[in-house]
Amino acid sequence: RKEVEQDPGPFNVPEGATVAFNCTYSNSASQSFFWYRQDCRKEPKLLMSVYSSGNEDGRFTAQLNRASQYISLLIRDSKLSDSATYLCVPYTGRRALTFGSGTRLQVQP
Amino acid sequence: EPEVTQTPSHQVTQMGQEVILRCVPISNHLYFYWYRQILGQKVEFLVSFYNNEISEKSEIFDDQFSVERPDGSNFTLKIRSTKLEDSAMYFCASKGDDTEAFFGQGTRLTVV
Numbered sequence: 001r002k003e004v005e006q007d008p009g010p011f012n013v014p015e016g017a018t019v020a021f022n023c024t025y026s027n028s029a030s031q032s033f034f035w036y037r038q039d040c041r042k043e044p045k046l047l048m049s050v051y052s053s054g055n056e057d058g059r060f061t062a063q064l065n066r067a068s069q070y071i072s073l074l075i076r077d078s079k080l081s082d083s084a085t086y087l088c089v090p091y092t093g094r095r096a097l098t099f100g101s102g103t104r105l106q107v108q109p
Numbered sequence: 110e111p112e113v114t115q116t117p118s119h120q121v122t123q124m125g126q127e128v129i130l131r132c133v134p135i136s137n138h139l140y141f142y143w144y145r146q147i148l149g150q151k152v153e154f155l156v157s158f159y160n161n162e163i164s165e166k167s168e169i170f171d172d173q174f175s176v177e178r179p180d181g182s183n184f185t186l187k188i189r190s191t192k193l194e195d196s197a198m199y200f201c202a203s204k205g206d207d208t209e210a211f212f213g214q215g216t217r218l219t220v221v
Contacts, residue, residue: 034209043200043212044152087152096142096165097202097210099152 002100003027004088009104017078021103023088024070032091033071035062037084038102044087048073051091078107111135113213115201121219122191130186130216134203141184142202142210143176145169152200158184191220 006023013019025033032051036044048055050071054063061074071088087102114133122128134141143155156176157165163176175187184203188195196219204210 038152041198041215041217043215045212046209049209094140094157094159094164094204096144096154096157098154099144101151 003090003098004100006086006088006100006103008101010106011103012106012108013078014108015078015080017107018074018076019078019105020072020074021086021088021105022070022072023103025088025090026069027090028066028069030090033062033064034089034091034097035060035071035073036087036089036099038087039084044099047086049091075105078105080107080109083107111211113201113203113211115199115213115216117216118214119217119219121221124193124220125190127187127189128191128218130188130199130201130218132184132186132201132203132213133182134184134201135205135211136182138203138205138208138211140164140204140210141178142204143186144200144202144212145197146200146215147194147197155186188218191218193220196220 004025035047037047038044048062050062050064059076063072085102085104089097116131141158146152154167156170177185198215200215201213202210
């Protein structure tokens with residue numbers, strides 16, 4: 001079973017919309033997660049860390065639901081520049097990160 | 110802001126040739142990684158390096174690959190006898206004890 005599962009999308013939303021992605025994880029011992037974003041042919045960049053029940057940074061809110069084993073990412077007031085692939089990644093300490101295929105978001109004018 | 114730098118940004122090589130991809134991690138980081146991403150696919154882990162030795166590697170990282178930290182600053186990935194299917198973006202990343210992993214901008218390797 002995959003460590004994390006995400007809807008690959010694409011999610012096509014108009015500018016200004018609110019969009020939410022979910023990520024389910026299989027390892028109940030996972031304590032923390034990251035949301036990375038990756039633009040086409042660019043490196044993954046850390047968007048948010050989720051260490052407890054959630055985190056908020058401007059237009060972005062991440063929530064961790066341990067009982068149901070999922071993490072969500074909410075983006076409010078979508079911008080064209082938010083178009084990217086969003087990757088849910090379990091925290092692994094010193095060990096290498098494991099990436100899935102992520103969820104592709106396309107914000108349209 | 111400190112960053113991971115990779116050179117070259119794009120490398121074209123003939124099949125069968127050896128290539129060396131270079132990375133300069135963030136200076137006080139201790140953990141170093143190489144990943145690759147074939148076009149249209151997910152980022153895949155290759156190898157991690159700590160305390161001057163490989164700490165973990167994936168099944169992709171076979172005898173064709175090697176890593177080195179020759180001078181305390183550079184971290185290199187050598188690919189011997191390149192194949193067409195080695196064409197991909199190669200990302201280097203580094204991490205401190207209490208930091209997240211930072212990625213370089215990648216080297217696009219094209220094997221022809």
